[in-house]
Amino acid sequence: MAGADKRLVDYLARRFPLEKLSFHSLVEKKEVPVHRMSWAYYLGGLAVFFFAVQLVTGLMLLFYYEPTVSDAHASVEHVTRHVAGGFLVRNLHTWTASAMILVLLAHLLTTFAMKAFAPPRELTWVSGAVLLLLVFGFGFTGYLLPWHQIAVNATKVGLQSIEQMGAYLPAALADLPGELKELIQGGPAVGQATLSRFYAIHVVVLPLVFFAVLGLHLLSVQLHGMSQGVDRATGRSEEFFPFFVLKDFSLWGVAFLVLFVVALVLPFESFFSYPLFGAFDPMGSTPDGIKPEWYFYFVYYPLELLPFWLVALLSAGATGVLFAAPWIFRRTGRRTLRILALAAALYLVVMTLFGQTLYEVFRGGGG
Amino acid sequence: MRRMSRPATTLRLALAAALLAAAPVALAYPEFEAFVERHSGRYVNCALCHAHPDGPEGTKPGQIRSLDAEELARLNLARAAFEPGSDVDSPILNDFGDEILHRVGKRRFLEIRSTDPALLADALGTDSDLDGDGIPDATEYLEGTDPLDAQHGAPLRLLRNNLERYRFDILMIVLATACGLWGLNHLLAWAGWRFRPALRDDPPPSGGGTLP
Numbered sequence: 001m002a003g004a005d006k007r008l009v010d011y012l013a014r015r016f017p018l019e020k021l022s023f024h025s026l027v028e029k030k031e032v033p034v035h036r037m038s039w040a041y042y043l044g045g046l047a048v049f050f051f052a053v054q055l056v057t058g059l060m061l062l063f064y065y066e067p068t069v070s071d072a073h074a075s076v077e078h079v080t081r082h083v084a085g086g087f088l089v090r091n092l093h094t095w096t097a098s099a100m101i102l103v104l105l106a107h108l109l110t111t112f113a114m115k116a117f118a119p120p121r122e123l124t125w126v127s128g129a130v131l132l133l134l135v136f137g138f139g140f141t142g143y144l145l146p147w148h149q150i151a152v153n154a155t156k157v158g159l160q161s162i163e164q165m166g167a168y169l170p171a172a173l174a175d176l177p178g179e180l181k182e183l184i185q186g187g188p189a190v191g192q193a194t195l196s197r198f199y200a201i202h203v204v205v206l207p208l209v210f211f212a213v214l215g216l217h218l219l220s221v222q223l224h225g226m227s228q229g230v231d232r233a234t235g236r237s238e239e240f241f242p243f244f245v246l247k248d249f250s251l252w253g254v255a256f257l258v259l260f261v262v263a264l265v266l267p268f269e270s271f272f273s274y275p276l277f278g279a280f281d282p283m284g285s286t287p288d289g290i291k292p293e294w295y296f297y298f299v300y301y302p303l304e305l306l307p308f309w310l311v312a313l314l315s316a317g318a319t320g321v322l323f324a325a326p327w328i329f330r331r332t333g334r335r336t337l338r339i340l341a342l343a344a345a346l347y348l349v350v351m352t353l354f355g356q357t358l359y360e361v362f363r364g365g366g367g
Numbered sequence: 368m369r370r371m372s373r374p375a376t377t378l379r380l381a382l383a384a385a386l387l388a389a390a391p392v393a394l395a396y397p398e399f400e401a402f403v404e405r406h407s408g409r410y411v412n413c414a415l416c417h418a419h420p421d422g423p424e425g426t427k428p429g430q431i432r433s434l435d436a437e438e439l440a441r442l443n444l445a446r447a448a449f450e451p452g453s454d455v456d457s458p459i460l461n462d463f464g465d466e467i468l469h470r471v472g473k474r475r476f477l478e479i480r481s482t483d484p485a486l487l488a489d490a491l492g493t494d495s496d497l498d499g500d501g502i503p504d505a506t507e508y509l510e511g512t513d514p515l516d517a518q519h520g521a522p523l524r525l526l527r528n529n530l531e532r533y534r535f536d537i538l539m540i541v542l543a544t545a546c547g548l549w550g551l552n553h554l555l556a557w558a559g560w561r562f563r564p565a566l567r568d569d570p571p572p573s574g575g576g577t578l579p
Contacts, residue, residue, distance in 0.1 A: 027562055080518060087518055239566075242559030249555075250548050257544045261537055265529035267518040273410040274513035278420050285421055288410045 015123045020223050030240035035230045040110035041244070042251050043103055044128075044221065048214070049252040050100035053259070054138075057093040058203070065145065067199040069192045072147035073279040091263035097139060098268075099259060101295045104132055105348060112325065113341035115334050116227035122326035124220040127213050129322050134210050139293055141202040144195065150276035153290040155198075156190050161303065168309045231334050298348050301355035305362055402484035407511030415508070416464035423459040434458055449474040462497055463504060463514045470495065485509070501528030 020026070032041060064083060066075040079086035108128065111117065117125035144155045162184070165177040186193025225240070238244060269277055275287040292300050302311045321328060329337060350358075403411045413422035418429030426432040434442060438458035445457035445465070451472040455465040467476060471490045479486045488505040495504045500517040502524050507514040510521045520528075530537070560566050 023562075028564060081516075091518075239559070239563055241563060242555035246552060246555045249551055253544050253548050253551075257540060260540050264533050264536060266522060266526050270512070270519055270522045270525050273511065274516065274519050275410060275412040275414060275420060277519075278412075278414055281420070281427075283427075285412075287412060287420075 014120045016220065017120075017223050026222055027241045030225055031237040032226050032240050032244045033229055033233065034236040034238055035234045037110065037114055037229050040107075040114060040229070041226050042248060043107035043110060045248045046251060046255060047100055047103045047107055048218070049255065050096050050103060051210075051214075053096045053256065054093065054100060055207070057089050057096065060089045061093060062203065067145070067195055069147060069195055069280075072145065072195060076146040076148075087267065088260075088263055091267055092259060094268040095259055095263050097142065098293075098295070099255075101135060101139065104135055105295075108132060109341040109345050112329075112344075113334065113338040114227060114229040115329070115332075115337055116229065117326040118227070118330070119326070121220065121224055121227060124217060124224065125326050126323060127217040127220065129325075130213050131210065131217060132322075134206055134213065136295070137206050138202060138210075139295060141198040141206065143293055144190075144198045145202065146277075147195065147280050148277045149280050149287050150272070150290055152190055152280040153286055154292045155194070157290070158292060158296075159185055159190065161308075164308050165312055168312060294352055297355045298351040301351050301359055304359055396480050398480050399484045399487065403508065403511045406485070406509055409511030411511045414461070415511075415513070416460055416467060418459050418461050418464075429459060431459060446473065448472060451475070461515060466495060466497060466504065467491065500525060501532065 032038070061079060064075055064079045064086070066072055076090070080090055081087070111125070111128065140155075140158060144151050159181050163178045163181045166174045169176065182188065184194075184197065186197045273287065273289055276289055278287070291297075299311065299315060302314070400411055400413065400415070403409075403415065412420045414420035417423055419425065419427055421427070421430070423429075423431050431442070441456055441458050445455045445460065445468060447453075448455050448468045449472055451470055453469060453472065455468040457465055457468070460468070467487070470492065471479070471487065475490060476487070479490060488509050491503075491505040491508065493503040493505055496502065496514075497504055498513070498515050498517040498519075500520050502510075502512070502520045504514040506524070507520060510524075512521060513519040
């Protein structure tokens with residue numbers, strides 16, 4: 001075997017030690033460290049559980065959803081108003097999407113603060129970052145499917161952002177973002193081709209890719225077990241099976257209970273103005289208050305406030321840092337990582353909760 | 368749908384025709400829209416009362432220039448509903464718009480428009496709830512929420528009403544979750560004893576033992 005090949009095989013063998021794939025290792029012997037950050041070990045499992053709920057409720061919605069511009073909105077209205085339990089399934093799908101992204105972001109930040117990306121877990125981290133992007137992809141493509149005013153107009157804004165990148169690229173690459181936008185859009189404007197593509201991406205492409213990456217991520221987590229998490233190990237641990245598993249499942253049960261009750265009593269759409277959920281009419285007026293979902297506010301409000309090139313540059317940089325974190329922060333202490341994670345969390349909270357206020361303060365008007 | 372008797376229909380059609388000849392074409396009433404937005408802080412559009420979100424003027428479905436003869440006749444009858452209690456089924460209004468004319472009457476409605484649109488809530492009363500979400504239509508009007516969509520309303524009001532409405536369902540899901548967790552606890556206690564050699568020092572959990 002050539003040197004480079006051998007190095008690659010050795011590298012992968014250390015990241016995926018398949019010899020640990022045994023009943024003895026995974027069930028009889030596995031321990032989970034106990035310390036003041038132990039609660040964070042439950043976030044990944046909770047995100048997987050929310051994904052499972054998304055899958056089941058999404059499948060149920062598929063039985064009624066019509067992916068055509070003429071019928072999409074009506075089919076969603078039909079599910080909500082006339083199908084027994086339809087509003088509950090739809091609210092569950094919507095609320096769980098938000099819960100999954102919230103938990104995933106918390107999982108990302110706590111994993112970072114605990115330096116769980118340290119060798120040999122670099123690929124666990126990278127696959128997790130890919131999963132996060134895929135979940136944002138689910139959110140972006142799923143948002144369009146009800147084909148209401150806010151869905152179509154927010155998607156237009158999102159796709160225009162891709163095209164705008166062309167202005168900041170060298171001449172040889174300047175057309176590329178526009179072509180990418182048309183490729184995603186399926187034509188010169190958002191229409192049936194866009195809906196068909198988003199539908200296919202949302203219900204087939206993304207789930208397949210997600211399953212593959214999730215499989216890799218979970219395999220890696222199971223093979224390596226939970227990371228130490230803190231600088232000074234407490235020396236205490238608990239059996240993964242059955243104690244940690246029981247707590248994990250119990251948390252899932254309680255989370256589902258809470259989500260079920262919230263979906264039953266508090267429709268997600270009640271937080272918005274109703275004209276945003278009227279059927280999209282290409283010849284009609286565009287209602288006020290078009291915005292992306294809350295989990296895109298951290299990039300949406302900067303786009304509203306700062307020059308596009310600056311936000312594009314910062315976003316590209318942040319994405320690079322996200323994927324290269326295991327190598328960039330290889331020698332950084334957990335204390336520093338905690339401070340960085342807290343700063344990132346503060347930024348996300350401020351932009352999500354107070355983005356509109358900041359926009360009004362700096363731009364002096366409503367959004 | 369409310370239907371009228373034939374003589375009443377003929378009489379009202381004649382009245383409406385006379386009024387139409389004398390009056391300019393009726394437009395939507397933006398005073399109400401402006402008031403609701405100011406009062407509620409929520410964005411609203413003509414779909415609050417009208418069949419089309421862009422209002423009654425135009426050629427799209429639910430707008431005046433799209434109407435056929437039968438729909439025009441219904442429109443004229445609605446325009447002639449000056450007194451409360453009239454049966455209204457206007458092709459350019461939604462059920463809430465029809466209900467306003469039915470409860471308030473066109474005469475009072477126009478008075479409210481020129482004085483204070485807030486009075487419409489009082490005139491509607493609190494016993495009408497077209498979508499059955501537990502929030503009176505008058506309150507939904509003031510709060511800028513959709514009176515025809517049970518999934519739309521002020522979040523806290525919906526929360527309170529739905530907690531009351533689905534009390535039994537919530538109790539059942541709480542019980543189901545508790546039972547599920549209880550069963551899981553026992554199952555895992557047994558499996559843990561069976562598969563973790565270290566735990567076998569303890570007696571088997573066959574007598575209903577649970578995990579600590």
